[in-house]
Amino acid sequence: MVDKALNDTHQSAFDAIKETVGEFTVADPKMRTKNVDVFYGDKQAIFDVSLDIGNNEVIAMIGPSGCGKSTFLRCLNRMNDTIPTCRVSGSMSLEGEDLYGPNLDPVLLRARVGMVFQKPNPFAKSIYDNVAYGPRIHGLSNNRAELDDIVIGSLKKAGLYDEVKDRLEAPGTSLSGGQQQRLCIARTIAVSPEVILMDEPCSALDPIATARIEELIDELRENYAIAIVTHSMQQAARVSQRTAYFHLGKLVEVGETNHIFTNPSHELTENYITGRFG
Amino acid sequence: MIDVNNSPGASGSEPSNDTSATRKNTTELVKATLARRYAAEKRFRFYGIFAIAASLLFLAVLLTSIFIKGLPAFTATKVQLEVTLDTELLGIDATANEDAIRAANYAAVIKKAMRERFPDATKRKQKKELDRLMSTGAEYDIARRVQENPNLLGQTVTLWLQADDELDALIKSGVDLTKPDAISTRMSDQQIAWANQFKETGEVKTGFNTAFFTNGDSREPEQAGIRAALTGSAFTLLVTFLLSFPIAVAAAIYLEEFAPQNRWTDIIEVNINNLAAVPSIVFGLLGLAVFINFMHLPRSAPIVGGLVLSLMTLPTIIIASRASLKAVPPSIREAATGLGASPQQVVWHHVLPLAMPGILTGTIIGLAQALGETAPLLMIGMVAFIVDIPTSITDASTVLPVQVFLWADSPERAFVERTSAAIIVLLGFLVAMNAVAVLLRKKFERRW
Numbered sequence: 075m076v077d078k079a080l081n082d083t084h085q086s087a088f089d090a091i092k093e094t095v096g097e098f099t100v101a102d103p104k105m106r107t108k109n110v111d112v113f114y115g116d117k118q119a120i121f122d123v124s125l126d127i128g129n130n131e132v133i134a135m136i137g138p139s140g141c142g143k144s145t146f147l148r149c150l151n152r153m154n155d156t157i158p159t160c161r162v163s164g165s166m167s168l169e170g171e172d173l174y175g176p177n178l179d180p181v182l183l184r185a186r187v188g189m190v191f192q193k194p195n196p197f198a199k200s201i202y203d204n205v206a207y208g209p210r211i212h213g214l215s216n217n218r219a220e221l222d223d224i225v226i227g228s229l230k231k232a233g234l235y236d237e238v239k240d241r242l243e244a245p246g247t248s249l250s251g252g253q254q255q256r257l258c259i260a261r262t263i264a265v266s267p268e269v270i271l272m273d274e275p276c277s278a279l280d281p282i283a284t285a286r287i288e289e290l291i292d293e294l295r296e297n298y299a300i301a302i303v304t305h306s307m308q309q310a311a312r313v314s315q316r317t318a319y320f321h322l323g324k325l326v327e328v329g330e331t332n333h334i335f336t337n338p339s340h341e342l343t344e345n346y347i348t349g350r351f352g
Numbered sequence: 353m354i355d356v357n358n359s360p361g362a363s364g365s366e367p368s369n370d371t372s373a374t375r376k377n378t379t380e381l382v383k384a385t386l387a388r389r390y391a392a393e394k395r396f397r398f399y400g401i402f403a404i405a406a407s408l409l410f411l412a413v414l415l416t417s418i419f420i421k422g423l424p425a426f427t428a429t430k431v432q433l434e435v436t437l438d439t440e441l442l443g444i445d446a447t448a449n450e451d452a453i454r455a456a457n458y459a460a461v462i463k464k465a466m467r468e469r470f471p472d473a474t475k476r477k478q479k480k481e482l483d484r485l486m487s488t489g490a491e492y493d494i495a496r497r498v499q500e501n502p503n504l505l506g507q508t509v510t511l512w513l514q515a516d517d518e519l520d521a522l523i524k525s526g527v528d529l530t531k532p533d534a535i536s537t538r539m540s541d542q543q544i545a546w547a548n549q550f551k552e553t554g555e556v557k558t559g560f561n562t563a564f565f566t567n568g569d570s571r572e573p574e575q576a577g578i579r580a581a582l583t584g585s586a587f588t589l590l591v592t593f594l595l596s597f598p599i600a601v602a603a604a605i606y607l608e609e610f611a612p613q614n615r616w617t618d619i620i621e622v623n624i625n626n627l628a629a630v631p632s633i634v635f636g637l638l639g640l641a642v643f644i645n646f647m648h649l650p651r652s653a654p655i656v657g658g659l660v661l662s663l664m665t666l667p668t669i670i671i672a673s674r675a676s677l678k679a680v681p682p683s684i685r686e687a688a689t690g691l692g693a694s695p696q697q698v699v700w701h702h703v704l705p706l707a708m709p710g711i712l713t714g715t716i717i718g719l720a721q722a723l724g725e726t727a728p729l730l731m732i733g734m735v736a737f738i739v740d741i742p743t744s745i746t747d748a749s750t751v752l753p754v755q756v757f758l759w760a761d762s763p764e765r766a767f768v769e770r771t772s773a774a775i776i777v778l779l780g781f782l783v784a785m786n787a788v789a790v791l792l793r794k795k796f797e798r799r800w
Binding site for chain 2 (some may be wrong): 211212
């Protein structure tokens with residue numbers, strides 16, 4: 075009985091989300107997605123999502139657990155390819171090039187669209203080798219001096235250099251959680267991507283480490299387009315310029331961050347950001 | 353979970369009473385079960401300790417018995433004898449070539465020396481008994497010395513020569529030789545009296561049994577050695593390792609990292625698991641049919657043994673390697689993939705180094721199994737009586753466990769200690785292999 079009632083309310087809530095409220099396109103998008111559906115086997119995880127990611131902006135994706143925001147993010151650099159049952163339809167493009175088209179190899183795509191994960195995941199290598207790994211496999215440097223420059227530059231941009239400059243040969247896993255996450259960001263920057271995707275980058279970190287990462291995101295915005303998935307609405311409000319609210323696999327509302335947080339148009343968005351559920 | 357607006361006061365004041373009542377009840381219920389739960393835990397711990405103690409006890413008994421029986425085989429008795437290298441008796445002179453020197457009649461020289469040492473042996477039976485005190489190995493020993501230094505011909509030299517296994521056992525047992533009735537041996541009272549004379553005059557000594565480590569198999573226990581079996585085992589394991597390690601690791605990587613999940617890979621997986629459970633003698637039959645009868649590879653050779661043992665070892669290494677690959681955290685794969693590493697780079701740069709310790713452990717387990725395997729090797733003829741040390745993987749040879757099997761079957765009493773000694777060497781081989789595995793693990797684990 076209860077289950078059925080819940081299912082009914084679930085269904086009615088699902089049906090209630092007709093189409094995305096707010097402007098999901100931007101004038102000069104870095105990445106553009108249109109009518110994206112994602113399936114895991116028979117189960118559909120994303121329904122008809124269209125969203126642009128602009129240049130030099132931070133776009134936050136928020137929503138309750140299981141709403142598909144991480145799934146959507148992972149489609150943006152084809153990380154979902156590693157899941158055999160995952161199927162993506164609709165159009166997604168990076169600077170006009172089709173992500174799933176024949177011209178954009180996933181390896182090249184991932185070099186252009188970097189990713190930072192929820193849990194810091196440094197390689198079992200030294201700090202230096204962690205950052206140098208991307209440039210090495212992509213052949214971005216001709217000699218050791220150039221590689222040194224890339225590594226040190228990336229560590230500086232990630233705000234980690236001063237803390238680790240004396241122990242670049244120490245294993246990456248010997249750092250604290252917050253440092254490891256900044257190392258992962260440095261590792262991503264080292265490849266000079268155009269877009270950085272962040273999947274709840276601070277969920278495993280304490281408030282101080284979180285504050286440092288948020289500062290870093292703000293600085294990185296100058297050179298990169300950033301899409302960040304977060305469970306913390308305060309974080310979304312602090313770091314992003316635009317916010318997209320996902321619910322049950324649909325994109326409910328998208329708009330300027332201060333507009334979303336002060337005057338949301340959709341009832342579900344309002345319920346979520348006021349903490350009524352989620 | 354979604355529509356909270358419809359039921360605003362669903363969890364109001366009512367449940368709080370309920371909660372405190374339940375809480376009190378819970379406390380009592382938990383208290384009632386505590387003693388039982390702790391007793392169960394204590395019991396379980398006791399079972400565990402008992403199981404470990406029992407297995408340690410059995411292991412100790414086994415090892416003690418093997419070592420007590422086997423250690424005497426590592427020493428051998430030598431007899432001091434004044435030998436006249438009479439060219440007439442030997443049937444050669446100073447101009448003899450190497451072959452002639454090797455084929456000369458050293459037995460006659462030794463017999464003569466023994467008779468001079470014990471002139472009281474006059475009857476035919478006594479003389480025979482006297483001759484039986486010395487090993488035929490003594491002849492080879494003298495031949496070797498003469499080959500090295502032909503000037504010895506015609507001279508009288510004092511040599512320490514190998515004693516026969518019965519005399520060897522008698523001396524090493526340390527019994528009182530003056531009371532022959534109390535000794536259980538195949539030797540006659542007369543022989544024991546001679547042995548006693550040797551002992552009293554200090555003409556016997558026991559030293560390290562080098563023959564055991566330098567000789568191949570022999571019908572004479574005092575000359576039988578494990579060198580041939582040890583070399584055969586080493587060659588066989590080498591072939592096994594070179595074949596099974598790369599193939600198994602490649603198969604495991606493909607199945608775990610690249611193969612699509614479909615019915616075919618499921619069938620392959622089930623079959624690999626089944627192969628691990630196939631009785632090893634079946635692999636021996638297969639080896640006999642395919643490698644020897646069809647491919648005409650040499651019989652009794654380490655190459656065929658290695659091939660057969662590879663078949664047997666493959667599933668073990670594949671299963672261990674797959675488990676080890678599976679245990680590598682997915683976050684590492686994601687990190688590398690997210691940076692734009694190709695699937696192969698992900699595996700070679702990150703997954704494989706992290707899985708290597710586990711893969712090596714699996715390999716060592718598989719090779720240890722192969723080292724101790726007897727049954728399939730019997731099928732392909734590695735049960736042969738091998739006197740010559742094999743020099744390549746195509747030479748006829750045997751392996752340590754088969755040598756143990758052969759010696760355990762021999763009637764001479766001196767083979768009992770050699771059987772145990774061969775087991776000790778086999779265990780030593782295993783310990784050495786495990787030590788290498790531990791070292792390699794340490795080396796790879798440092799990369800974390």
